[in-house]
Amino acid sequence: MFKGLKPIQYNGQEVWPLIEGGKGVAATNHASSGAWAAAGGIGTVSAVNADSYDEDGDVVPQIYHGRKREERHQELVQYAIDGAVAQVTQAYEISNGKGAININVLWEMGGAQQVLEGVLDQTKGMVAGVTCGAGMPYKLSEIAQEYGVNYLPIISSARAFRALWKRAYKKVPDLMAAVVYEDPWLAGGHNGLSNAEDPRKPEDPYPRVKALRDTMRGEGIADTVPIIMAGGVWHLRDWENWIDNEELGQIAFQFGTRPLLTKESPIPESWKSELTKIKEGDVLLHKFSPTGFYSSAVRNEFLRSLEARSERQIPYLTEQEGEHTHQLDVGVKGKNFWVSKADLLRAREWVGLGHTMALKTPDSTVIFAAPEESKMIRKDQADCMGCLSHCGFSAWKDHDNFSTGRLADPRSFCIQKSLQEIVHGAPVEEHLMFAGHGAYNFGTDPFYSNGFVPTVKQLMDRILTGD
Structure with missing residues (x-):
């Protein structure tokens, strides 16, 4: 003992x-x-x-x-x-x-x-x-x-x-x-x-x-x-x-x-x-959870894809102002997306790599995703079953008018779907795998x-x- x-x-x-x-x-x-x-x-x-x-x-x-x-x-x-x-x-x-x-x-x-x-x-x-x-x-x-x-x-x-x-x-x-x-x-x-x-x-x-x-x-x-x-x-x-x-x-x-x-x-x-x-350091403290809290999970392919998705992100204004001197001409419909010249060039590069869909976030930015990824995001948002009291991913709230009042955030993910799937046998690389930082032991x-x-x-x- x-x-x-x-x-x-x-x-x-x-x-x-x-x-x-x-x-x-x-x-x-x-x-x-x-x-x-x-x-x-x-x-x-x-x-x-x-x-x-x-x-x-x-x-x-x-x-x-x-x-x-x-x-x-x-x-x-x-x-x-x-x-x-x-x-x-x-x-x-x-x-x-x-x-x-x-x-x-x-x-x-x-x-x-x-x-x-x-x-x-x-x-x-x-x-x-x-x-x-x-x-x-x-x-x-x-x-x-x-x-x-x-x-x-x-x-x-x-x-x-x-x-x-x-x-x-x-x-x-x-x-x-x-x-x-x-x-x-x-x-x-x-x-x-x-x-x-x-x-x-x-x-x-x-x-x-x-x-x-x-x-x-x-x-x-x-x-x-x-x-x-x-x-x-x-x-x-x-x-x-x-x-x-x-x-x-x-x-x-x-x-x-x-x-x-x-x-x-x-x-x-x-x-x-x-x-x-x-290995030591493989568990990432991140803020992709739709709860808005930080969380710790294994930095597998799933988390790396979320990191990459957020890195393909640029801010925009709805009017020409300051450095926002160029109209975004890829990934979006309409002309009210004003961005900097450097960001316009980055966006065109992402589109050239297949990330052709621009999705708006609640923070006046757009992220670029491939068509299949974009389709999955939209479907998961539409299928929301309200697993959280407040969900950043789907803009669901479990009371009053059932809406957070904010735009649904494509930088996040459906946590209930991912956790249900990994625990019931889906490929571990494709889903959120929670673990403490001592898991390398x-x-x-x-x-x-x-x-x-x-x-x-x-x-x-x-x-x-x-x-």
Whole structure:
């Protein structure tokens, strides 16, 4: 057993302070989270577009029939509720009364409150707690209180926690079981970088977590409420000075990337194989997500194509002014696109290379895309099923008039489509592959040598040694 690591009290029983990160759109399911709990930790079922099953146990394809986005959005919400209920029920059975089962919700997903309430309504007694981030989920504590479950807010700074606590969480202090600090430079998936933080200059997590604990102490929150360190956690021995540290109080650790490569992990073999090939620096912190948040994913062909698409971009004005002295004569219809001479020459060059379609962005620029790429972008925008509360790619909003009021942004992509396809076996190079920045360890950690893929129990036993 690793020095200093002791079980903690959670949901009325002792568990290891090791939490499985909840990876959305079916990348964490009942098999992985149930096994994690059965091994004595806290397993996390993702309630973000989880898979549901038919009578034969086969995955139900998420096909949308509604003509309007609002209709497809309600179909998506129902898929999400049915899927998460199925996953929680089976995970709870696998756990066999050991550890605990949490669910994870992306607050910025479309219909988040409706989904969360729908799941908790049908899984009473099975869900120990709800982790929730990506946005400012002020209503999380209120929902937790209504259903009698713990809540574990995911934040990336003491400032964000203070805002949530002051506005809402201080009214329901007893159910806040932990605070998840998700490092915005190291974690996979969506990252909580603020405008004041530089994505190119990672900050040491220790002083940020100490500031969080100081804030919690200032609000009267006991040191026994753990801070869960998430993002960049691989070997516990690397965090030895965090354990039993009076400055930090009780610390627990979340593992998001490592559980992807286990026997129980639901991701396809092609994805598991690709994980072992990742080199240091291959995970890119980028801002292509339609949520508007930064996110971290493997810099594969899919991400490189998004980078290239944005590089084929020029600003325009609707009237001749300043350097905008030339009319754009390629890729567009009409004459009200005034650009600089240098940009006109660049645009002509891109068109000569086959990128013949100019698509307007919300920022008074146009990007150039090949006809097939342009057709795919337009189709994906038209097929939007409202998976986010606000979507930059399709200009969807899940309330009021269902529109963000901005032009749909062709520099982004349909995240629900891409994540659904990669997790169900589509080529990994062609879709978004989320991963934490420590994923390169799969290729260097001797635990995974000779193609070894552990069970969740074997992984937990390994983690508990410090490795």
